[in-house]
Amino acid sequence: MSEEKLMSKKKPAYPVHKKLDAYLDRYNRKIEIPIFYEDLLRFSGSVVVYDADGEDTLWVRVYYSDSDRKEIDMSLKQVYSILHSDGSNRILEYLNVDAVDFCTFGNSKPFRIKVRNILNDNYTYFYVKKTDASRIYGLELEHMLSPYNLNFLVYKDTLIEEHIAGIPGDVFIKDMLPKCTESEKAQLAKEFVKFNERCMIRLLGDMRSYNYVIVPVHDFDHVVYKIRAIDFDQQSFEGKLKVYRPQFFKENYKMVELVRDKLLKSSVDQYKIEERSIVAKRILSSGNRIRRLISAVKPDTISLPENIERLKLEIYELTKDMDFKKSTTMGEVLSLALDFVKRNYEDVSMKQIMEKKF
Template sequence: MAEEKLMSKKKPAYPVNKKLDGYLDRYSRKIEIPIFYEDLLRFSGSVVVYDADGDDTLWVRVYYSDFDREEIDSSLKKVYSILHSDGSERILDYLNIDAVDYCTFGNSKPFRIKVRNILNDNYTYFYVKKTDASRVYGLELEHMLSPYNLNFLVHRDTLIEEHIAGIPGDVFIKDFLPKCTESEKSQLAKEFVKFNERCMIRLLGDMRSYNYVIVPVHDFDHVVYRIRAIDFDQQCFEGNLKVYRPQFFKENYQMVQLVSTKLQKYSVDQYKIEERSIVAKRIISSGNRIKRLINIAKTDNISLQENIEMLKMQIYDLTLDMKFKKSGTMGQVLAEALDFVKRNYQDVSMKQIIEKKF
């Protein structure tokens, strides 16, 4: 299926409602910050940012008037302290804002802030985006259901996200994958199967190769690769179930080829079962936190009605579980998907469920 038929042309941003706002406050995600997304839009000009090969990165480096720059730099340093430290000002003298980049591509149009420690030249990034309920749900679900914790803050219409380090998937596939050993390619195939399964279970869509990173981890005498999502805009929005399965995007074709050439069907099924079991255990261990989030999502407006109808029927056709058919919101579809995994992760019918592709 052509990619343009998989997804809507543009996803609208959904506001954070009162219940979700209260949830964020309860779990220390909501905190006052000294700068807003709109403040960063006051830049005076910009220059294109090119990569090492001279290609346009679709980011531009923005600059501000002298008056605005001093205020913005000071505020961004404070945001860094709130995000990564105790929020005090004692570290501000040792920080420098090296760059503010603006992305002209995609829905969120984020700002990427490069912060450097002037004492040792270590640097890191964080992102400033417009708050969107879909993105907030995606970040929280990633925090609870993936192997990775996430640090982010919300204040009114501004979202602050920590940087997720790794090699962008498209860059890895182009520059690093051809140099991998056969053993490393097998390990990557396994990880892609698990990543594909994890995205589908929690309805995280649009995992094209530039929306995830590949993280090499050195373990004794070999390298282990991990795949991490870095874009959460398409959480629980689209109606086509294929959007939530990275294998169906043409940008991931080479990763899919790895799976087909390196793994036998039995191994693929086994890795799917492993990932479903791990996610089910995370759902259980998350306790009241994930219950509160899902209960809020059930009554929230985070998708279009036609998308809800399409997705619930596609999942019903695969599972024959009437609870999907009765879902009235995208949050209810998500709730039933997570409950389905939790109820069945120790069931003997899990293999049959996976063979039906859900």
């Protein structure tokens, strides 16, 4: 299936409503910041950013008038302090804003800020985006249901996201995958199966290779590769279930090939069960936090009526759970999907307990 038919043309940004706003406030995601997304749009010019091979990165480096630059730099350093430190001004004199880049590709049109510590030249990035409720739900679900914690802030119409380090999936597949050992390829295949399952369970869509990163973790005698999502724009929006399964994007064909070549079907099934069980355990351990998030998303508008109708029927065909047919919002579909995974895990666990007891 082609990418154009798989994905909708454009996803709208959805506002943060009262219940989600209260949730963000409760869990310290809502913090006042000194600059907004709209302020960064006041740039007076830009130049194209090329990569090491001279290819267009689809980012442009923007610059501001002298009168704006000083104020913007100071505000961005304060945002860095709020995001990564205690929010005080003590560290500002040691920081420098090296670059402000703007991306016109995709829905979110983010700004990427490069901040450097002038004492040791260490640098990091963060992103400034327009607030979008579905993206916020995606970030929170990643924080709770994946192996990784996420740091982000929301204030009015501006979203600040920390940078997720790793090798972009498309770059890794093109340049590094061919050099991997056979055992590394088998391990990557396992990780892709688990990543694919995790995305489907929590309805995170559009995981084309440039929307996730490969993270090499050096163990004592080998390298283990992990896969992390970096774009949460397509959380619970699309109506086609295939959009929530990375295996169906042509950009991931090489990863699908790895799975086919390196894993037996029984191994694939085993890794899927493992991932479902891990996600179920995270749902249970998240307790009130995930319950409050689901309470906010269930009545919220984060998709189109035709998408909701199609997705709930496709998931019903997969699960045969009649509750999906009764759902009226995308938040209800998401809630049922997570509850389905949790119930199955609890049923299996109870069965095992009873078998041991008798």
